Amino acid sequence: MQTAFSQSPPPDEEQIRRAPKVLLHDHLDGGLRPATIVELAAEQGYDRLPETEPDRLRAWFREAADSGSLVRYLETFAHTCAVMQTREALVRVAAECVQDLAADGVVYAEVRYAPEQHLEAGLTLEEVVEAVNEGFREGERLAAAEGNRIRVGALLTAMRHAARALEIAELANRYRDLGVVGFDIAGAEAGFPPTRHLDAFEFLKRENNHFTIHAGEAFGLPSIWQALQWCGADRLGHGVRIIDDIQVAEDGSVKLGRLAAYVRDKRIPLELCPTSNLQTGAAASYADHPIGLLRRLGFRATVNTDNRLMSATSMTLEFTHLVRTFRYTLDDLQWFTVNAMKSAFIPFDERLAMINDVIKPGYAALRSEWLFSNSAALSS
Ligand SMILES: O=c1[nH]cnc2c1ncn2[C@@H]1O[C@H](CO)[C@@H](O)[C@H]1O
Numbered sequence: 001m002q003t004a005f006s007q008s009p010p011p012d013e014e015q016i017r018r019a020p021k022v023l024l025h026d027h028l029d030g031g032l033r034p035a036t037i038v039e040l041a042a043e044q045g046y047d048r049l050p051e052t053e054p055d056r057l058r059a060w061f062r063e064a065a066d067s068g069s070l071v072r073y074l075e076t077f078a079h080t081c082a083v084m085q086t087r088e089a090l091v092r093v094a095a096e097c098v099q100d101l102a103a104d105g106v107v108y109a110e111v112r113y114a115p116e117q118h119l120e121a122g123l124t125l126e127e128v129v130e131a132v133n134e135g136f137r138e139g140e141r142l143a144a145a146e147g148n149r150i151r152v153g154a155l156l157t158a159m160r161h162a163a164r165a166l167e168i169a170e171l172a173n174r175y176r177d178l179g180v181v182g183f184d185i186a187g188a189e190a191g192f193p194p195t196r197h198l199d200a201f202e203f204l205k206r207e208n209n210h211f212t213i214h215a216g217e218a219f220g221l222p223s224i225w226q227a228l229q230w231c232g233a234d235r236l237g238h239g240v241r242i243i244d245d246i247q248v249a250e251d252g253s254v255k256l257g258r259l260a261a262y263v264r265d266k267r268i269p270l271e272l273c274p275t276s277n278l279q280t281g282a283a284a285s286y287a288d289h290p291i292g293l294l295r296r297l298g299f300r301a302t303v304n305t306d307n308r309l310m311s312a313t314s315m316t317l318e319f320t321h322l323v324r325t326f327r328y329t330l331d332d333l334q335w336f337t338v339n340a341m342k343s344a345f346i347p348f349d350e351r352l353a354m355i356n357d358v359i360k361p362g363y364a365a366l367r368s369e370w371l372f373s374n375s376a377a378l379s380s
């Protein structure tokens with residue numbers, strides 16, 4: 001892309017935190033602050049939390065999610081959803097989410113949640129969406145006041161085991177340009193192919209709306225193929241198992257199958273979530289994670305958190321793991337970030353302005369820092 005002779009050393013965690021980052025795949029109910037869960041549970045009389053001390057609760061989520069199985073990973077969401085049933089709780093959780101992302105250096109995020117999971121105390125679907133939107137706007141204001149500018153759009157998720165996808169798609173369409181930028185389906189993948197919800201996807205296509213589909217995480221190529229060729233997904237949530245359609249020979253030569261070639265040729269964005277994949281068993285280690293190969297082959301790869309609480313992660317940590325594992329430079333991190341911004345569901349002119357006026361200048365400033373450091377003075 002650029003600077004083949006860049007002297008810029010690999011960025012450290014503190015520089016990565018300051019780098020502008022874009023996040024396309026983050027679940028609202030997977031990113032609560034442990035202390036907030038404890039407080040909300042006490043206020044609401046929810047007495048089934050496995051731990052009531054915030055640090056112990058934080059550790060419980062990470063360990064419970066570390067099971068090697070997506071189904072077991074998803075069981076932990078019962079506790080976060082349980083305390084996200086009132087308007088006040090949703091506003092608070094959404095505002096804190098935005099503040100936490102902004103403090104981590106995220107400048108644009110699409111945060112998803114399933115409105116149908118927040119109806120237990122009597123809220124309507126519309127009230128859920130409006131509460132979360134209010135929280136997102138409040139979070140943007142508070143973050144800006146702290147000097148961290150961020151824009152956040154909501155993605156409405158339908159649960160793939162349920163039967164409300166069309167209703168949620170209609171909801172996403174009604175709140176389009178009112179804080180909601182797209183639609184998604186999530187939940188256990190095996191046994192629940194995306195084609196079960198074809199009516200929802202066809203509706204959104206007729207409305208010229210955008211959607212992503214969790215596919216190729218716990219299940220392989222047939223799920224990705226259906227998401228793209230039957231449902232027409234704009235992006236793939238995870239999509240990491242596209243690796244099953246890529247053969248690397250002993251001499252290093254690479255052969256793409258028809259589906260992998262289609263994904264690369266059509267620039268289909270992959271919302272990769274490395275740490276989450278280690279927990280659910282989709283990859284054995286960061287070094288073994290397909291992101292290394294997918295980046296080298298020029299797929300439209302993006303880096304994401306999935307669930308900051310369950311995966312004990314942040315955008316800074318995801319990037320830090322990748323820098324340590326693959327020796328990525330600021331150029332690589334900028335490449336992932338520009339990929340993500342290009343793949344966002346907001347209008348083209350706004351994406352372009354974010355890339356040219358926020359992301360590139362931010363990385364350029366970081367790249368130049370070495371010039372003013374001691375190591376530059378010593379080596380000259
Ligand atoms: O990685 C994932 N794969 C599939 N489903 C997920 C993942 N992370 C979270 N959810 C599911 O999405 C719901 C709405 O946010 C969560 O409640 C959880 O059940």
Ligand SMILES: [Zn+2]
Nearest residue numbers: 027186237306
């Ligand atoms: Zn997810």
